């Protein structure tokens with residue numbers, strides 16, 4: 408018998424349950440599509456489960472701990488992808504069916520429309536809270552490139568959000 | 580520095596991620612370019628909105644149907660192993676660059692302090708006058724303040740020290756805290772923070788908070804000259820991140 412006691416598996420998934428949705432969206436935001444997000448989350452959960460007995464800081468540390476494992480997993484995928492696919496992946500963007508844009512969805516709608524290399528910088532910056540230097544290291548690109556991508560991405564986001572705000576005002 | 584160059588550096592500048600010399604170049608440009616100051620404010624607002632709403636979007640996420648069953652299957656199939664994989668999984672070095680530790684030499688800091696002094700208006704010799712508190716100063720600062728405009732962000736919460744005002748009797752730190760929603764969820768005492776001269780905390784005198792603007796003015800005892808000053812805030816109850824630390828330079 409190599410398996411863990413059932414009780415430990417139960418405890419792990421109890422802790423994971425309230426985080427699943429957030430982790431899923433975090434991976435989706437970083438990777439830009441739901442299929443990769445699912446893969447990344449699966450891999451991260453396997454890793455976390457194997458390391459579960461070494462979790463320090465008690466169960467309160469679980470959400471931050473597993474989030475970090477997931478972000479690490481996602482950035483590995485991004486790096487791999489950067490080596491394989493140097494172009495944008497327009498198929499990543501599929502609009503939500505009309506009427507179901509969730510609350511707080513405006514920024515996300517604007518972010519997900521960004522080309523891959525802008526979106527990943529924005530998400531690593533504002534969701535994963537990485538410094539620009541960490542992003543450069545993580546994506547294996549020069550710091551200056553990170554800065555110029557962020558600059559351009561912010562410009563695009565600003566105009567997209569201004570448009571969305573104007574539209575909403577117009578609709579009222 | 581050109582305006583365009585400054586604008587590319589603004590996110591790093593706002594987060595306190597530029598080294599001393601680059602940060603000084605940006606600050607010098609901002610001191611003379613109203614357009615770039617406006618741009619900086621717009622970028623700051625935009626960044627706050629992006630961070631806040633992306634986070635809210637993530638927090639509102641629910642798992643797609645069948646996800647947990649899928650994850651359980653994956654865990655069982657992968658088999659339970661322990662060991663070095665834990666370290667591997669956590670090998671990623673997370674966290675903001677601690678830029679103030681990269682302060683190259685004390686000499687560089689002195690140069691910055693001197694630069695700031697030389698850019699002060701003549702009216703700075705208000706030393707020894709009683710401090711007049713109140714909203715106007717809280718929002719706009721007094722004319723004799725030494726601009727700092729340095730920020731540090733942790734977990735989406737940004738501490739930005741706008742300026743410091745030195746006198747023979749006291750030291751005032753003016754800052755704002757953004758990314759936490761309204762300041763009124765915090766006790767005034769929590770917002771005092773600590774002003775360290777070297778490793779010695781200066782005595783706290785007064786804390787003034789303007790909730791609508793998110794601005795705080797904290798008054799401490801007089802700072803010794805030529806001792807590096809660090810302002811530290813937090814950790815704050817129920818606010819992620821922290822403590823936040825900003826290197827203020829030296830009392831001129």
Ligand SMILES: [Zn+2]
Nearest residue numbers: 582612614615
């Ligand atoms: Zn300018």
